Amino acid sequence: MTQTVPLTRRALPVAAIIATVLMWASSFVLIRWSAGELSPGPLALLRLLAGAATLTILLLWVRRGRITLPTRAAIGLTALFGVIWFALYTLVFNLAGHYIDAGTIAMVVNLAPLMVGVGAVVFFKESFSPRLFLGMVVSLCGIGLITVAGSTGQLALAGLGIALVAAFLYAAGMLIQKVALRHTDPLTATWLACAAGTIALLPFLSATITEVQTTxxxxxxxxxxxxxxxTALGFWFWGYAMNHFPTGKVAASTLAVPAVVVIMSGLTLGEIPPPLGILGGAITLTGVAIAQLRRPARPVRPAH
Structure with a gap:
């Protein structure tokens, strides 16, 4: 009986990560599939409108009909990461789907955990470990191979550049979210961020109304x-996991996303990245994995 509670407390965050990985992987495929009918802005706005509505219902259910706003600092931080991660990242992510396959986008975007590691050194005063440096070098080699695939015409270079911008926005949003979660709970933070992202995308409302009529x-x-x-459940689960594990550990879990995306994309869309792109992506993700490895030095947080 005494071991059940700690086991449950560990199992729930892990389950949240697994569910998020599966849902986020499906979004890569769906964005690529939708590219022929919806432009990036309307697709992003439709997604966030549905997300904001879902999160509002969840928050009212969890809070039993009462919504309490956090401090101004928390609102400002959640709004900032909402505009960066929910609005800008989603918009750029959608745009990449018009140029390259879902698997390649996933491999490039998953540079974000490495960027988070570098950001943690700069902003959270974490140590710059040799593993982080080695991971950066390996990942850059992988990105170089993916770029070569683009230069040979196997992939669109514009799409690779757009996906790389998406990775930067992803990492920036994740770092700001980590700070925001010091001031409020994951569900409230996700709700406010999604609302801020939706508001930021309202300039696309007219185009959305027009395109929906023919979609x-x-x-x-x-x-x-x-x-x-x-968006709603995934980011809520993600914020929950971020409150139970270190930033780098949670970020590293997204390494599984590209593999799932490639399988999903191959089965549903018949799209598979070119061999050179797959090799470069594998090397890139290996570098990210190396950077995320940590010595089991702290016995405070049990690993198993």
């Missing part, structure tokens, strides 16, 4: 699913 029902339903699953 097929499955694509619209896909956008709504991305708002409910990968």
């Amino acid at each position: 097929s029902t499955p694509v619209i339903l896909g956008a709504i699913y991305m708002g409910i699953g990968p």
